[in-house]
Amino acid sequence: MTERTPRLGRLRRVVPESRSGRTAAEARAGRIAEARGGRPRRRGAQPKVVALGGGMGLSASLAALRRITGDLTAVVTVADDGGSSGRLRDELGVLPPGDLRKALAALCGDDDWGQTWARVIQHRFTSQGDLHDHAVGNLLIVALWEQLGDHVQALDLVGKLLGAHGRVLPMSAVPLELQALVKGHDPQRPDDVDTVRGQATVALTPGEVQSVHLVPHDPPAVPEAVAAVLDADWVVLGPGSWFSSVIPHLLVPELLDALTETKARRVLSLNLAPQPGETEGFSPQRHLEVLGRHAPKLALDVVLADEAAVPDRDSLTEAAKRLGAAVELAQVARTDGSPRHDPELLAAAYDRIFRMHGRIGPWR
Numbered sequence: 120m121t122e123r124t125p126r127l128g129r130l131r132r133v134v135p136e137s138r139s140g141r142t143a144a145e146a147r148a149g150r151i152a153e154a155r156g157g158r159p160r161r162r163g164a165q166p167k168v169v170a171l172g173g174g175m176g177l178s179a180s181l182a183a184l185r186r187i188t189g190d191l192t193a194v195v196t197v198a199d200d201g202g203s204s205g206r207l208r209d210e211l212g213v214l215p216p217g218d219l220r221k222a223l224a225a226l227c228g229d230d231d232w233g234q235t236w237a238r239v240i241q242h243r244f245t246s247q248g249d250l251h252d253h254a255v256g257n258l259l260i261v262a263l264w265e266q267l268g269d270h271v272q273a274l275d276l277v278g279k280l281l282g283a284h285g286r287v288l289p290m291s292a293v294p295l296e297l298q299a300l301v302k303g304h305d306p307q308r309p310d311d312v313d314t315v316r317g318q319a320t321v322a323l324t325p326g327e328v329q330s331v332h333l334v335p336h337d338p339p340a341v342p343e344a345v346a347a348v349l350d351a352d353w354v355v356l357g358p359g360s361w362f363s364s365v366i367p368h369l370l371v372p373e374l375l376d377a378l379t380e381t382k383a384r385r386v387l388s389l390n391l392a393p394q395p396g397e398t399e400g401f402s403p404q405r406h407l408e409v410l411g412r413h414a415p416k417l418a419l420d421v422v423l424a425d426e427a428a429v430p431d432r433d434s435l436t437e438a439a440k441r442l443g444a445a446v447e448l449a450q451v452a453r454t455d456g457s458p459r460h461d462p463e464l465l466a467a468a469y470d471r472i473f474r475m476h477g478r479i480g481p482w483r
Contacts, residue, residue, distance in 0.1 A: 165190045166352040166473055169383070171290070171368045172196070173218040176359020178225035180388060181285065183465035184355065185226055187473070191285030192347040193222040194374070196367045198295040198333065201319030203243070203253045213261050214294050218364075219274060219287055220256035226283035236281040271343050288344045290371055296334040297363055301326040318363045323396045330413065331362045333370045340373035348374065351383040353473060358390045358460065361398050361406055369414040379416055386421040386472055387444070391428050391451075392458040403429050404438035411442055419444035421472050425451045447472055
């Protein structure tokens with residue numbers, strides 16, 4: 120499919136309001152009210168799509184979505200504390216850049232320029248020194264943050280350099296710590312519930328994750344991310360690590376308010392298989408139940424799942440109905456048997472959902 124020219128810097132910048140003399144709820148309501156202004160609809164425009172998540176799950180969604188719209192924004196979790204991102208976060212006090220880098224790479228085009236830059240920013244150094252395992256893109260992003268002093272401006276500049284087919288935003292401008300209540304985290308105490316700290320540890324826990332929360336508990340959302348959600352035609356959540364990449368977006372109050380109040384349709388894309396450790400043994404419907412417990416006021420419109428990954432369609436349909444959603448089953452997995460999404464098949468599924476379930480829009 121023909122790649123379209125990226126449109127960067129297209130969202131109105133929203134300046135955070137002062138919280139002086141106001142409660143957190145009042146400040147959040149004021150910022151969302153300002154952001155709701157958005158942009159006027161333009162005839163002939165493509166659907167405005169916002170994808171939320173992190174890691175390889177979000178990358179899969181973005182690689183598919185960039186094939187069907189040129190108006191695409193990624194809102195990325197910033198709770199990673201492992202690997203190169205964790206080291207940069209600890210040493211420099213910056214946002215973890217790794218998931219942001221992966222999102223930018225996924226938005227690179229299929230031409231030589233895009234694929235060359237995708238490989239460059241994903242390249243990791245191998246050495247016996249301090250540069251070992253650092254990704255080039257992580258260093259580039261952090262350098263621009265330090266040069267410009269603005270997370271959004273720096274990411275937009277990296278996107279222009281790469282020719283990215285969309286925009287990448289962090290969900291919050293402060294580094295976040297993910298904490299989880301885990302039953303059986305210590306195999307010697309299988310019935311005990313412990314607090315597990317750190318995204319990397321939560322993702323690999325051998326126990327059963329009961330719930331997750333963020334520290335700080337009331338982190339501010341990036342205003343541009345709130346504005347993008349409120350101005351979208353479609354919001355896509357998932358696939359990805361359920362507790363460490365998908366649900367964290369619902370724990371940022373301003374972002375959850377925007378997801379609840381937006382006029383956009385909301386689609387949840389399920390994983391192809393449970394994740395060892397984090398969601399071991401989870402059925403597709405249990406993923407929905409967990410999400411509903413963390414954000415009981417959030418309604419969905421469509422739940423997308425691979426038809427081969429749903430052994431009990433009736434139970435999934437019932438779980439989706441409780442969230443207000445219809446279920447769409449499609450073949451979206453690669454044909455090599457690996458639990459990875461095929462970008463072309465996933466793009467076809469998203470395109471069909473947008474056309475079948477969306478309001479009549481000017482992109483049709």
